[in-house]
Amino acid sequence: MPIAILLANLLPTILSNIPGLPATLLKIIQDVGASVAAILASGVTSAPSVNTVLAAWLGVITSLRNDPSLPAGTLAAIAQLEKAVQAALTEDAVAAKQVDWTLLKPIQTV
Amino acid sequence: MKKMMVVTLLALAVMPGCARKTVTAPVPGSINTLDAYAFRTLADASAAISSVKLWQQCSAASFPPTVVVDGNSQVCDPKAGSFPDADKEYLNTAIRSYNVAESAGQAYHAGASNDTTALSAALTQLGVDVANLLSRTGGK
Numbered sequence: 001m002p003i004a005i006l007l008a009n010l011l012p013t014i015l016s017n018i019p020g021l022p023a024t025l026l027k028i029i030q031d032v033g034a035s036v037a038a039i040l041a042s043g044v045t046s047a048p049s050v051n052t053v054l055a056a057w058l059g060v061i062t063s064l065r066n067d068p069s070l071p072a073g074t075l076a077a078i079a080q081l082e083k084a085v086q087a088a089l090t091e092d093a094v095a096a097k098q099v100d101w102t103l104l105k106p107i108q109t110v
Numbered sequence: 111m112k113k114m115m116v117v118t119l120l121a122l123a124v125m126p127g128c129a130r131k132t133v134t135a136p137v138p139g140s141i142n143t144l145d146a147y148a149f150r151t152l153a154d155a156s157a158a159i160s161s162v163k164l165w166q167q168c169s170a171a172s173f174p175p176t177v178v179v180d181g182n183s184q185v186c187d188p189k190a191g192s193f194p195d196a197d198k199e200y201l202n203t204a205i206r207s208y209n210v211a212e213s214a215g216q217a218y219h220a221g222a223s224n225d226t227t228a229l230s231a232a233l234t235q236l237g238v239d240v241a242n243l244l245s246r247t248g249g250k
Binding site: 094110 | 137138139140145146149150151152153154155156157158159160161162163165166167170180187189190191198201202205206208209212213215216219220236237240241244245247248
């Protein structure tokens with residue numbers, strides 16, 4: 001299982017732990033999480049299924065963004081999480097088709 | 111605690127030895143399945159880490175229009191909000207794990223090392239640390 005799919009599968013845990021989530025959104029997160037788990041259990045982790053997972057989570061995150069009860073700091077953190085997962089999934093689609101080790105470089109600590 | 115357990119269990123699931131066995135065509139540019147898996151894992155991790163690092167660097171510089179991250183100029187998102195200082199260590203832990211796995215992967219691909227156990231362990235640890243990083247930064 002590539003890390004990108006691990007991260008997509010991690011999203012329900014992260015999102016459902018956000019304090020103050022309305023019950024309706026929690027239910028949606030649980031339902032999407034169950035669907036993702038079913039995809040992963042099937043062993044089908046090709047690009048189309050990964051994109052389906054991502055699209056589902058982007059829908060959940062959009063719903064969260066439109067919830068006026070969530071603090072701005074929480075929404076900002078969710079947006080950054082979404083960017084990181086999306087970056088990983090986008091990269092995963094490319095890396096699954098072509099291996100080029102010259103593209104990988106060490107990263108400097110901050 | 112519950113979140114940490116889930117992160118760890120999920121990360122363990124990415125171990126090559128635990129992966130569901132499927133017959134797939136070799137990926138162009140790879141020398142074998144482990145090589146392709148290592149590259150893919152590292153490419154995914156690099157993208158996720160770089161995304162978080164960009165946020166941290168922009169936040170540390172009070173969100174200028176652009177910052178230079180690892181030699182590349184990148185645009186800051188002024189709406190990102192401050193990167194929590196307490197999360198910096200999680201970012202550095204993920205970066206260090208990435209660098210260990212990247213070095214092991216490069217050596218394996220080049221034929222300089224045949225230590226598949228160490229490479230697999232490094233990739234698994236990378237999965238744990240990247241998941242921890244995103245759990246930490248995104249789960250506020």
